[in-house]
Amino acid sequence: MILKDQITNIFVQVDDFCKEFEAQIKKMKLQALGDRKKRRNRTSLMSDSEIVTIMIGFHLGAHKTFKHYYKEVVCGYWKDLFPKSLSYNRFIELQQRSFVVFALFLKEKCLGKCTGISFMDSTTLKVCRNQRIHNHKVFKGLAERGKSSMGWFYGFKLHLVCNEKGELLSFYLTKGNVDDRDLKHIKNMTQQLFGKLFADKGYLSKSLWELLFADGIQLFTKLRKNMKNHIMKMEDKILLRKRAIIETINDELKNHCQVEHTRHRSVNNFMMNILGSLTAYCFFPKKPSLNLKKVNDGQLFLNFP
Incomplete structure (x- = not known):
């Protein structure tokens, strides 16, 4: 199981990126000038940064099914970290709304x-x-x-x-x-x-x-x-x-x-699963790597005329 310090560190990085993303969205006037229709913009109990963090934590842990992970860890062991956690069914419905910010976080902050x-x-x-x-x-x-x-x-x-x-x-x-x-x-x-x-x-x-x-x-x-x-x-x-x-x-x-x-039941959740897996790998403390060093063996070469 992932320690609370680790998941808190991940949440801080994700939350900083989400705040920067929201600030940029506000600067861009996405709504058309002629469209004066009022639109509802209700905020959910769980933020995008919390949803993304929970998705990353699942792929870093040892649980094989997301349902058991969410009910046992998120709603149990991490209850103080996510006090406004939604029900499992509602979380599955809302997780796809964080696809854009999740993909951008992976591309901008995680890739080498x-x-x-x-x-x-x-x-x-x-x-x-x-x-x-x-x-x-x-x-x-x-x-x-x-x-x-x-x-x-x-x-x-x-x-x-x-x-x-x-x-x-x-x-x-x-x-x-x-x-x-x-x-x-x-x-x-x-x-x-x-x-x-x-x-x-x-x-x-x-x-x-x-x-x-x-x-x-x-x-x-x-x-x-x-x-x-x-x-x-x-x-x-x-x-x-x-x-x-x-x-x-x-x-x-x-x-x-x-x-x-x-076990996928939705194309959108399939894409979220891929993003979560790739992002979780980027947070691995140890990755397979090559220790490449160019060694000068000091051999002496003589050029004869």
Whole structure:
């Protein structure tokens, strides 16, 4: 269970961002000048910062279902921290209203910065078992069948980019049948990247390599058996072998943060679950990282005439 000091620290950061967000919204005159119709603007008992904090705390804890977490921890152990907590059903209805501020908080305050060394990979998000595809209704028309190294699945793909420190740089959600080498979503994910990008064989593509190279990014992947070998620096070979760092991140997102489960009953809550998982990972005190140091071995080289 998360300590009260930890959840309080998270709430302070989220609340500061929400106050800044609300101040910016007030400056922007979103209402049309000709629209003089009075609109109700009733405030809820729970603020957006409280809702976002509760969502993050669920993915940092050990509970497997949100219902037990909310009733036992939020309404019980953390009752003094959230004195105006809503009922479980009402909270589920209202949590989606915080989607915009939640997504902006993740993008502006949680994602890391590119250091010139990045790793890219995708992971599957199953929404149901394969035997229940024909009876599934929640994501009908949205989810698609796809195939990964683990076999066929029905759902979505979560594409991630991280640096050598284990910090997430960008993410992208697509349908399950979208190719990893799709130029459109790769272009969106790599807008803030530079330097070297390491990926697996699933990203082998000449057009993709040329697209990234034009943006100042050099793509490194392993070669297939029927391909000719290319000269590569030793440091690049070592970094390519260390691509397991992003596989570890995918494992933590699925097994600890529960980014994937088949109990969704709403598309909006599915998106909130993804935001909560990614944000919770960014608050991990220890992330999988590479301790990279360039060592000068002090060897003496003589140039003979």
